[in-house]
Amino acid sequence: MWSNLPFDVLANIFSFLSPDSLARARSTCKYWHLCSKTCYSFNLNNQQPWFLALPIRNHKPCFYAHNPDLNNWYELSLEFLPVPVRAVSPIGSLLLLKISHSTTLQLAICNPFSRQFRYLPQLNISRTNPAVGVVVLNQGVQFPSFRIYVAGGMSEAAQGGATYEPTTEMYDSEVDEWQIVGSMPVEFAVRLTVWTPNESVRIGNVLYWITSARVYSVIGCDVSTNTWKEISVPMAERLGFATLVGRDGVLGLVGGISGGNSCVWEMEEGDIWGLKNKVPSELGWKLLGGNSNSNNKRNWESTKCVGNDEAICLYRDLGSGMVVWRKVRDEEGSEWEWNWVEGCGCIKGKKVHNCSIRGILIHPTLASSIF
Template identity: 60%
Template sequence: MWSNLPFDLLAKIFSFLSPDSLARARSACRRWHTCAKSYLLTSSWPQHQQPWFLALPTRNRGQCCYAHNPVTGNWHMLSLDFFPVPVRPVASIGSLILLRSTNSTILQLAICNPFTREFRQLPALNITRTNPAVGIVLLESGQHGNSLCFMIYVAGGMSDAPRGGATYESTLEMYDSRDGTWQIVGPMPTEFAVRVTVWTPNDSVYTDGVLYWMTSARAYSVMALEIGSNRWRELSVPLSDRLEFAALVRRNGRLTLVGGMLDGGDGCIWELEEGEKWVLIENVPVELGMRLTGGKSWGSTKCVGSDGAIWLYREIGSGMLVWRQAEGKGKWEWVWVEGCCFVRGKMVQNLIIKGVLLQPNLANSSCLNC
């Protein structure tokens, strides 16, 4: 029966498979391989699937990463031995990961698909920069099938002065995946160039035409860049002097702040509403918060989010706390995810990680074939 199914019906069945199951289906026979490949090239899969959590060691030890399948709850190990240079993850871009090279202090970016083992270094920036802020704008209207359109903004950083030494670079540079080039799109106030260089990590959130970065020092604040007007401004953070950790994510299209109080206090989630007013929308359940932190401080907690899920995590072997949209229920729920300690019976070393959320895709990406 299965060998006689029409391609369109077989493709419909494939649409319900998770990426790992689809990969196995592709290897079953020539007909299934051809159908799955054709389906991947012509569909918008897997946008309806829950994003996977990828844990990448911050020091690229062993050249591998670990992926959590939210459907089955299983952890998988993915080899990264196809990377030509040492790298550190920056963020996800749809089904791709943005990386930066670690063999130089000068910013050099690359993109990869860890599931298809494709890797491509992006062109060098127009200005050599050390430690700038990096922001990503995903052009959702341009994402169809294997076509992914995005822009990368690089702000500030240190650059070499004409007469020696180094100076803060007060310019904004942008990479457009549609033409594969960098261009300087305007100046930025010197005070913001200093702030994003010294105090801003790479994590960014884009929503409603604005890029946001959280400063990394107490008291926390938010740096905001309006893309269209190239206007910079600073936003306050609720309880900024009492937060031990703070991170920005996007939830249901809105800018969302996740923070943990000093001295083992509450974990809180705020949402930015009109008028740049922060509204408390959720508290981390006390028992789960204690389980995540071990009853200690929030200091080493990290956070990554997508429109449908927010992950709080620490090391690869520690449990992870997820606040996610419950399928078919129209509400959000808290879920505990066990850390990755074993993969196929082999013990996993407990490493410091950087987590990213992405939609696995087995189709070839045009962004990686330029």
């Protein structure tokens, strides 16, 4: 029966397969291989996002991917990349990358599963270590139109010395060029340059970054009006780590209280934070490698976090395992559940060297795209 299915019917079936299943289908026969190459999308509503673990340093050019539906880890090569890179953010099924050997910011995009890569144009102003934010214009598709905002950073002044750059630039994927779109308070430019990781969270028209200067706080920019603001963080002076996440159109914050629990807060009206949930105590101890019966206080400083509308993952390194708060769907709707995911200790019986990682949540695809 399968060998007699019409081409369009088979392609529609293939569109529901995850990348690992689609790769196996491709190897069945020439007809299936040809059909799978025309399959450009899969049903995002029925697929959980994968966790990509990208080694941070001193590692061979590869990354590790966890498929939550099959609970499998895979190792995939990054040897197709022409230069060393660091991941900044997912854009649909693509990755936004920072060229790591460049002193000033140079960005690129790639599909790590179909092994496609492309440099983005140079910025109008050469900047070192600016904050980067992404606005996806058409959510729910693998290769959306998008805008990238770059704020702050160090630049070379006319007198020959370095200075903080109090401007914002925007890249529009539809016209493939950068333009300067506004100014920003110098104080925010300094803090975004020195105390802020590259990743951001977009809620509506506002991009948010978290800064760790003295204690954690949040800096936001309404990109439609170029309006900047600062928001306090709950228990900021006691947090061992803090990460912003977006959950169903609401700004969330995940933070570990030194000596206590790791919590999830959500922004309510008036820029007030409300406690949403806590990491179950036994899972928190498991992540930190401790014992809930011991008198040791929990230290969250080595913890990292990544999240989106479908999952929040707390992790430390490649082999330690993850605490995952994931949206689970059934016939009656959806709810969020806490789970434990074992770390990547071995793949196909071969031991994997443990290393520090940067985590990304993404819906992968093998489809070719036009950058």
